Structures are given as structure tokens and as C-alpha cells.
Amino acid sequence: MSLSLQYIIVLALYFLAMLSLGFWFNRRVRSKKDYFIARGKLGPATVGFSFSATQMSGSTYMGAVGTEKILGYNFTPAALSSAAAPWFSYILLGSRLRKIASRIKSVTIVDIFEARYYSKTASLTCTVIMLVAFIPMIAAQLKAAGNIFEVLLGLPYLAGLFVFGGIVILYTVLGGMYAVAWTDLIQGLIMVIGFAILAPVAVIAAGGFSGMHLQYAQLNPGAISFLGKMPAVWVVSAFIVWGFFQIGGSPASVTRFLIPEDDKTLKGAMVYSITFQSFIYLSATLVAIAGGVLLPNLERPDLTVPTMVSQLLPPILGGIIIAAVLGAMMSTIDSILLLAGSLVVENIYVRFVNPSIGQKKGLRIARTVTLVIGILALLVALKPPAAILWIVTMSFSLMASAFTFPFLLGLWWSRATREGGIAGMIGGALSCVFWYILGYLKYRSLDNWIGGVWPAIFGSVVCLVLFVAVSRMTSPPPQEVQSIFFEDSEDQDKTSLTSNS
Amino acid sequence: MIKKVKLPLVSIILMILFVVGGSVMLLVKWPPGPGNLDWGVLILAYFGYAYLIAASLFYVKTGR
Numbered sequence: 001m002s003l004s005l006q007y008i009i010v011l012a013l014y015f016l017a018m019l020s021l022g023f024w025f026n027r028r029v030r031s032k033k034d035y036f037i038a039r040g041k042l043g044p045a046t047v048g049f050s051f052s053a054t055q056m057s058g059s060t061y062m063g064a065v066g067t068e069k070i071l072g073y074n075f076t077p078a079a080l081s082s083a084a085a086p087w088f089s090y091i092l093l094g095s096r097l098r099k100i101a102s103r104i105k106s107v108t109i110v111d112i113f114e115a116r117y118y119s120k121t122a123s124l125t126c127t128v129i130m131l132v133a134f135i136p137m138i139a140a141q142l143k144a145a146g147n148i149f150e151v152l153l154g155l156p157y158l159a160g161l162f163v164f165g166g167i168v169i170l171y172t173v174l175g176g177m178y179a180v181a182w183t184d185l186i187q188g189l190i191m192v193i194g195f196a197i198l199a200p201v202a203v204i205a206a207g208g209f210s211g212m213h214l215q216y217a218q219l220n221p222g223a224i225s226f227l228g229k230m231p232a233v234w235v236v237s238a239f240i241v242w243g244f245f246q247i248g249g250s251p252a253s254v255t256r257f258l259i260p261e262d263d264k265t266l267k268g269a270m271v272y273s274i275t276f277q278s279f280i281y282l283s284a285t286l287v288a289i290a291g292g293v294l295l296p297n298l299e300r301p302d303l304t305v306p307t308m309v310s311q312l313l314p315p316i317l318g319g320i321i322i323a324a325v326l327g328a329m330m331s332t333i334d335s336i337l338l339l340a341g342s343l344v345v346e347n348i349y350v351r352f353v354n355p356s357i358g359q360k361k362g363l364r365i366a367r368t369v370t371l372v373i374g375i376l377a378l379l380v381a382l383k384p385p386a387a388i389l390w391i392v393t394m395s396f397s398l399m400a401s402a403f404t405f406p407f408l409l410g411l412w413w414s415r416a417t418r419e420g421g422i423a424g425m426i427g428g429a430l431s432c433v434f435w436y437i438l439g440y441l442k443y444r445s446l447d448n449w450i451g452g453v454w455p456a457i458f459g460s461v462v463c464l465v466l467f468v469a470v471s472r473m474t475s476p477p478p479q480e481v482q483s484i485f486f487e488d489s490e491d492q493d494k495t496s497l498t499s500n501s
Numbered sequence: 502m503i504k505k506v507k508l509p510l511v512s513i514i515l516m517i518l519f520v521v522g523g524s525v526m527l528l529v530k531w532p533p534g535p536g537n538l539d540w541g542v543l544i545l546a547y548f549g550y551a552y553l554i555a556a557s558l559f560y561v562k563t564g565r
Contacts, residue, residue, distance in 0.1 A: 073538075073542050075541070076545075076546040077523065077527055077545065077546070079546075080523070080545060080546060080549045080550065080553075081523075083553060084519065084553050085549055086557075087516070087553055087556065087557050088516060090557075091509055091512045091560055092513075093517075096506070101550070163506060164541070209536050210535075210536045210537050210552045211540055213536055213537035214537045214548060223537070224534075224537075224539075224542075225531070225538075225539050225541065226541060226542065226545075227527070227528075227530075228524075232527070232528055235527050236524045236527055236528070238525060239520075239523055239524060240520060242526070243520070244516075244520065263564075267560070267561040268561075270557055270560070270561065271557055271558065271561060272556075274553055274554055274557045277556060278550035278553060281550070282550055285546060308530060411521055412508065485506075486505065486506050487504070487505065487506070488504050488505075488506060
């Protein structure tokens with residue numbers, strides 16, 4: 001039996017399991033609120049793994065490992081920082097968002113923006129920025145999956161695209177947040193098993209921990225410590241961006257804070273997320289350095305993991321790791337798809353077209369919209385235009401620039417105003433795009449920026465300055481907003497819990 | 502009973518320490534350590550994860 005066929009059998013079983021979960025949870029979804037956030041219905045492990053699996057896309061296992069193979073320990077601070085992302089997000093946003101979401105019965109993260117900045121303009125700005133970033137992001141993940149099918153399994157790109165895309169879209173449409181979170185948990189566990197096998201095998205094959213580093217230093221001397229290949233500003237910026245700025249850069253993950261009904265579940269989820277991400281990024285570093293020793297001349301660095309899998313592991317184990325890589329893509333696509341669907345239904349359709357929609361009709365529309373967005377992304381992935389690559393490259397930085405401080409200060413600074421929030425979001429997003437354009441004009445590349453300063457940092461600084469200055473110059477928020485967001489009442493929380501259940 | 506929102510101050514200090522301390526560590530020239538790596542890489546790239554897990558457990562236990 002050929003290697004490709006053995007991989008295909010493992011993947012077919014895996015896909016079947018994911019689809020079964022979609023059908024299984026289809027029966028438990030009774031309302032659009034169930035469908036979009038499943039509030040109070042998921043435990044700490046499911047919420048924690050779902051948060052992390054959403055944050056770590058297929059690029060964690062493909063592009064990021066390839067980059068770390070080349071840049072070595074110049075890139076490792078970004079890996080450590082990525083593992084710290086849940087720590088920042090859960091503590092600085094999680095508990096506040098959970099309480100407020102429960103209080104105002106919000107279904108999407110944008111509902112909270114609307115309540116905090118008491119403005120439909122704020123929520124519409126937020127929705128538009130997210131949707132502009134989301135559809136190309138889904139299309140890019142679908143395209144990457146299609147490429148894996150083509151390169152590793154020898155299947156036609158279109159067949160891979162439609163099989164993979166069809167399965168993710170179907171289980172998301174059927175099972176909503178239940179299916180998304182549970183498949184994320186399973187995909188996360190497969191990632192852990194996959195890297196727990198691959199990392200030690202790769203390090204041993206590369207000569208053991210010390211031997212591997214000795215060889216790596218000879219092959220790639222600038223990459224054996226933090227500085228050497230990249231400018232110091234770039235390394236420090238990467239360290240800051242990939243941790244703290246995930247607060248605004250990953251709204252699909254942050255949506256998980258709306259699920260738990262108590263702080264205990266949320267805190268448990270945080271421990272799962274941090275432990276999971278720490279394990280994955282630590283293992284990824286070892287795999288990347290081993291890859292630098294074992295495959296120094298690999299033409300496409302993003303294929304480091306799949307190539308090592310095919311060379312070092314038996315087909316069944318290799319198939320599990322390929323499933324983990326595809327699973328990482330699936331878990332990002334399903335979460336973004338669900339969030340995009342919820343934004344269109346809750347923050348556009350319900351808000352502006354039909355505010356009195358019933359639960360059954362709402363659920364039907366939610367499923368239809370999710371399906372349409374999925375198909376749209378699939379069509380874009382058939383032949384992605386060049387502009388999409390720009391948007392995908394920029395999307396994380398764009399959202400980090402627009403949302404990090406409006407999220408954070410909106411929850412902790414009572415003086416933040418509607419005008420400050422809107423000015424910060426728009427100013428941050430535009431400055432980020434401006435910084436990319438300046439970098440492109442100077443270096444003809446989207447990955448090089450003036451002075452090595454990452455666009456997310458530049459955009460966020462502009463956002464922060466505008467946000468604080470405009471808030472200071474305008475009238476404070478209404479008392480009602482201040483009491484919802486800055487006064488915790490035990491009775492209030494208990495009442496909202498009862499009414500939600 | 503109404504209570505004002507309280508910042509998790511200890512965790513915020515630990516976060517600042519992580520970001521500022523980590524950034525400074527990236528810029529320092531470190532002496533060679535075990536495993537053919539320098540001490541900075543060993544501490545930050547390998548033991549930094551233990552700091553994150555310990556800090557998150559601290560927050561879970563104390564809420565601060």
C-alpha cells in the first residue's frame with residue numbers, strides 16, 4: 001500500500017469523526033444563541049482547547065515552523081509570546097467579558113462593543129473591519145489545505161479543497177458552537193499527540209539536544225541566539241506583538257469568553273489553554289531546530305513538518321500528524337466561519353433588518369448565513385486574487401491595531417467614550433495599513449517594515465493616542481453604561497444567569 | 502451589593518515583568534550555557550513557559 005493511500009485512510013477516518021460530531025450536535029442546537037455561543041453548555045477543557053486551537057492556525061505547524069527553522073532563536077521569542085497570548089487575554093478580558101456578556105445577554109463580541117460605546121456606528125465599524133479580514137482568512141486556510149492535499153497526498157487541488165472545505169462547512173453549519181468547540185478539543189488533542197511523538201524523534205535524529213544545537217550553529221550561525229539574523233527592534237517587536245496584541249488580533253478566540261457562566265470554568269479553561277499552547281510552541285521550536293539540521297536545503301521551508309513526518313515516522317503516525325495540521329486549519333476556519341455568521345445575523349440582520357426575529361427562524365437564518373459565507377470563501381479559494389494575499393497578511397495586524405486598546409480600555413477605563421472608541425478603531429486600522437504600504441514602497445515586501453517596527457505596534461500606538469485624546473476631549477459615557485461595565489453586583493449577575501438558563 | 506471593578510494588579514505586574522524583562526533579555530549578550538546554547542536562550546525559550554504556567558496558576562488560586 002502506498003504512503004499516500006495510508007495517509008488518505010487515516011484522514012478519511014478523521015474527517016468521518018468530525019462530520020459525525022456535526023450530526024450529533026445538530027440535535028442539541030435549539031436556538032441561535034445555542035448555535036452561536038452555547039452559553040453555559042461547555043466545560044473548561046472544551047473552552048480552553050477551543051480558544052487555543054482557534055488561535056493556532058495551520059500556519060503554526062507549517063509557516064511558523066518553517067520560519068523558525070530559518071531564523072532559529074531569533075524567532076523563538078515570538079513562539080514564547082504566542083504561548084503567553086491566553087494569559088493576557090483571559091486575565092485582562094476574560095472575566096470582565098464573561099460577566100458583561102451575561103449581564104447584557106450578548107451573543108457576539110460586537111454586541112459588547114455596541115453596549116460599551118453606546119453606538120451603532122461603533123458596532124458597524126467593528127463588524128465591517130472583522131468581515132473584511134475574515135473571508136480572505138477562511139479562503140487562505142482553505143487554499144493551504146488544498147495545497148497539502150496536492151503536495152502530500154498527490155490529489156488534485158480542487159478535490160482537496162472541496163472535500164476539506166465541504167466537511168468543515170457542513171459540521172459547522174450543523175452543530176454550531178457545540179460542534180466547533182468539541183472538534184477543536186479533539187483536534188487539539190491530536191496536535192498534542194502528534195507533536196509529543198514528532199519532537200523527541202526529530203531531536204534524536206538530529207543528534208540529541210546538545211548535538212543538534214552544535215550542528216545548527218555551524219549551519220546557521222546567526223540563528224543560534226536571539227540576535228544575529230534579524231534586527232533587534234524586529235525581534236523585540238515580534239515578542240510583544242504575538243502575545244499581548246492577540247487581545248485584539250484574535251476576536252474568534254476571544255468569543256470563547258462569552259461561553260462560560262461562571263469564573264471557575266473560565267479559569268480552568270485558561271490553564272488548559274496556556275498548558276496546551278506552551279507544549280505546542282516548545283515542541284515546535286525543537287522540531288524547527290531539528291529541521292534546520294536534518295533538512296538544511298529544503299526548498300519550501302513551510303513543508304518542514306510534513307517532510308520530517310514522511311522521513312521519520314511510520315505512515316499511521318505520520319497520518320495522525322498530517323491530520324493534526326489539517327485539524328489546526330479546520331479549527332481556525334470553523335471558529336471564524338461561526339463568528340462571521342453571528343456578525344451578519346446578530347449585528348446586521350437583527351440590528352438593522354428584523355429585530356423581532358423568532359428563535360426557530362433565527363436559527364434557520366444563522367445556518368443559511370454560515371453556509372453562504374463558507375461557500376463564498378470556498379469560491380474565493382478556487383483562484384484567490386492577489387489582493388486577498390494582502391488582506392490575509394494584514395488581517396491579524398489590522399484587527400490587533402483596531403481592537404486591542406478599545407477592548408482593553410473599554411473594560412477597565414470608565415472615562416473611555418464612544419467618540420474615543422470609534423476614532424481609535426478607525427485610526428488604528430488605517431495607520432496599520434499605512435505602515436504596510438510604507439514598508440512595501442521601501443522594501444517591495446509585506447514582511448519588511450520601516451525600522452523593523454511591526455505594523456500592529458505602530459497601528460496600536462496610534463489607536464491608543466487617538467483613543468485617550470478623543471475620550472478626554474469628549475463627554476463621559478452615560479451613567480447607565482458606567483454601571484453596566486464598572487459596577488459588579490452579585491444580584492445582577494445571579495439574575496442574568498437565571499434568565500439565561 | 503455593588504462593588505467597583507478591581508484590576509488584577511499582581512498579574513499585571515507579572516505581565517509587565519514578562520514583557521519588559523523578556524525584551525531586555527533579548528538584547529543582552531549572554532555567556533554560553535549547557536546544550537550548546539547561551540543562558541539567555543535556555544532561560545527564555547525553554548523555561549519561559551514554566552513562568553507562564555506558574556503565573557496563570559497563581560491567578561487561578563488568588564484571582565489577583
